[in-house]
Amino acid sequence: MPGKRVMLVDDDQDFLTITSALLRRGGYEVLIATDAFSAVSVAVKQRPQAVVLDIGLPGGDGTTVMQRLHARPHLAGVPVLMLSGRDPAKYCEAALKAGAAAYLTKPVDADELVAALRLALTPA
Numbered sequence: 001m002p003g004k005r006v007m008l009v010d011d012d013q014d015f016l017t018i019t020s021a022l023l024r025r026g027g028y029e030v031l032i033a034t035d036a037f038s039a040v041s042v043a044v045k046q047r048p049q050a051v052v053l054d055i056g057l058p059g060g061d062g063t064t065v066m067q068r069l070h071a072r073p074h075l076a077g078v079p080v081l082m083l084s085g086r087d088p089a090k091y092c093e094a095a096l097k098a099g100a101a102a103y104l105t106k107p108v109d110a111d112e113l114v115a116a117l118r119l120a121l122t123p124a
Contacts, residue, residue: 004121007031007048009039009065010083011058015106019052022110023117036060040068043075050101050120052113055084055091063098070099079120083108 006028010016013034020030031046033039036059043051051069055062062082069075082095085106092103101120104113 003027003029004049005029005031005046006117007033007039007043007046007051009033009051009057009062010054011035011056012054015054015108019108019110019113022114026114028117034058036062036065039065043069043078044072047074048078050117051078051080052117053080053082054106055082055086055095063095066099081113081116081120 006023008016008019008030011034016032020032023030031042031048033042036057039053053062053065057065066080069078069080079101080099081102081104082100083104083106084091088103088105095103102116104116
């Protein structure tokens with residue numbers, strides 16, 4: 001949904017560069033964080049409307065970051081799409097049970113990411 005503010009949280013600079021360019025071309029405003037601490041700080045200050053969050057981050061895991069975001073009243077309803085290059089059988093169910101709107105495996109297909117983001121941003 002163009003015009004929406006999306007935060008990308010990942011410590012992989014190549015992923016951030018490529019994915020932020022893709023989303024900007026699609027009309028999204030993109031915020032960037034590279035670790036667990038800055039993710040919470042950026043989200044509190046900038047109030048993204050969706051978050052694309054890697055599970056493995058410096059300073060903490062993505063599931064903990066998602067729980068910290070959802071513990072704040074103004075971020076509680078923000079959809080979080082979890083990403084990981086790790087074993088999906090192990091992490092997917094846990095991420096979804098923890099409140100993720102979707103779980104995507106790396107390398108992420110651009111069309112799959114955009115489709116999941118649009119779905120997450122569609123009002124229920």
